[in-house]
Amino acid sequence: MKKRNCFFTLYKYEIFKIFKNKVAFATFLIFFVFSFIQGEFEVRGNLDPEDLPRYQAMDGRVIDDGFISEMLAATDEMGEPIDPDELEYDGVRSWVRDIWGYRTALTGINESTVYHKREESIAETYEDLKLSEGEIAYWQEREQKLEKPFAIYDTAIISGVLEGTTNFIIYMIMIVGISLAAIFAIETQRRTDPMIRSSINGRTELYFAKILAGMTYSLTGLLIIVAGFLTYVGLAWGFTGMQAAVQIYLPLAAEDMTMWQLEGIILIMLFTFTFMLSAFALFVSNVTRNSLASMGIVIGACFGIFALSTSVPLKMRILSQTISILSPSIVSSNILYDFRLIKLGRYLTEYQAAPMIYIALSIILTVAGCIIYLKHEIKSN
C-alpha cells in the first residue's frame, strides 16, 4: 500500500483527543468564564461606575503649570483633596504624587519641578539597574523625543485593561500545564504507543501533528479568552483613555507610545510566552510520558522562576536578566520599567528581544523533543 501523508487527519484527531480530555476542557471553560468576571471587576474595583464621568472630566488636559496650580488649590499640603467628595483632580493628583512621593508635602511644586523630579527618579532607576553608559545614552535619547507636558487621562479603564491582560499569563500557566501534559503521555498511559510507533506515520508526522495540535489549543484558547475579556470591557466600560501616553500610567517610562501600543506589547509578550510555555509543556510531556509529572514540572517551573525573578540580586546582571526574561512576570506593563537592554548587534529592549528568544527556545525545544521522540523505545509492558 502506497504511503500517504495524513498529517491533517492526524492533527484533527490530536485536537479531538485534547477536547475529549475532560480535565483540560473544564480548565479552559473555567478560565474562559473568569475572563468575563475579570473584565467586570478589573475596572469596577478601581471606582464606582457612577463616578466615572467625574474622574474623566479632565481627560486630555496637559499637565502644565496652570493645571498643577488648579490641582494644588483643591489639595492640602500632604496631597489629599480638601473636599473629600472631589474627584475631578484625582487623576493628576495621583500622577504628581507618583513622581513627587506620597510622604512628601506638595508645597511649591510646579510644572518644572515635577518634570525635573521625574528625570531624577529615572536617573536613580538607571543606577539601581546598573545600566551601562551605552544603555543610559539609549534611554536619554528616547526620553528627549517624548512630547511634554503629558496630557492626563483617567487610568481606571487603562489599569483594568492592562492588569486584566497581564493576569492571563497565570490562566495560561494553568491551562497549558494541565491540558498539554497528556499530549504525549496519553500514548504511554493508554498503551497505544507500540501500535503508533510501528505505523508509517507514527513518528515524525505524528510528532508534529501533536505539536501543532497542542500549540493550536493553547494559542486559540488564549485568543478566545483575550477576545472575550476585551469585548466585555469594551462593551461595559469603553476604552476611554487608551489613547493616552504611557507616562500617564507609568510616569518613568521613556517610550513614546500610547496605552494601546503598550497593550499590544503585553499581548505580544503574552502570546509568545504562551507559545514557549506550550513548547516546554509538550517537551516535558514527551520526555516524562507522565501527565501528572508533566503538570507538576511545568506549573512548578513557572512559579519557581517567578519567585526567583524577585529574589536574584540585580548586581548579578546576566542571571537576573535571564530569569527576568524567562519569568511569567515579564508579561506586565512593568516591562517598560526594565531599562536593561540586550545587545544583539544593536540595542534591543526586553520587549523587543524576549519574543524572539521565546520563539528560538520553542524551536530548540521542539527539535530536541523530535529527536527524543524518534529515539523513544517501548521497553516496559
Add this chain to the structure above:
Amino acid sequence: MELKASGLTKQYGSKTAVDNMSFEIGKGVTGLLGANGAGKTTLIRMMCGILTPTSGEIEYDGYRVESEEYRNILGYLPQDFGYYPEFTGMDFLKYFCALKGIDKKAANTRCEELLELVGLKDMGKVKVKKYSGGMKQRLGIAQAIINRPEVLILDEPTAGLDPKERVRFRSLIEELGKVSVVVLSTHIVSDIEHIADRIIMMKSGHIIWQGSWKEEQGSLEEFYLKEFE
C-alpha cells in the same frame, strides 16, 4: 517475503531477554511459542522496529525493520492492546488509517469492511469504553490488518476471546497467512498447532526448537510441556 534475524540479542542491564537468535520466516503462519517470560514480547518488539537490539539485526526483504518501507507493510497487535476510551470504534480505526497512511476516502470503506470482518459492524458508533474485552481485542485485530500488511505480527492475540471467537480468529489468521508473513506469539499451544506452518519455541531468551510441526510425529502440546518441565 522473508523476515530474517541474525545474532539477535537484547540485554536489559545484566539480564539477557533474547540471546543470539537467528531465524528466517517466510510467507505463512509462524507460531512463536513460549512460556511467560521466555522473551517473546521482547523479540516481537524488535521485529516491529520499536525496540533496538543490543546486537544483531533483523531485515525484511533487504529493508531494516526501523525503515519507513518496513513500517509501511507492517501490521502489529501488541500483547496489551491500548485504546482511547472516548473514541468510537470507527474513530479509532480511522485514526489508525491516518497513522498507516491510508487516505480519508479509502479509510471510510476500509473501516466499514473491517468492522464487518471482525463482527463489530453494529458497534462502529459506540465508544470503545463500552466494548467487552473480546470486542476490544477484535478491534485490535482490525487495527493490525487495516493496511493489508505483508508482515503481520500478533502478540498473544487470543487473550480475552471466547472459544467461538478463537475459532473465528484462527480461520482469519489462516487466510491472512496465505498472502502474508504472519507471526503469532502465544503461550497456548492450541492457538497455533493447527494453523502454524512453522513453529519457533522459545525458553529463557533462546530458541529451543524450530521447524514445521506437521513434519514431526506426536503431540505438540506434550512436546512443549516436556520442554518446559
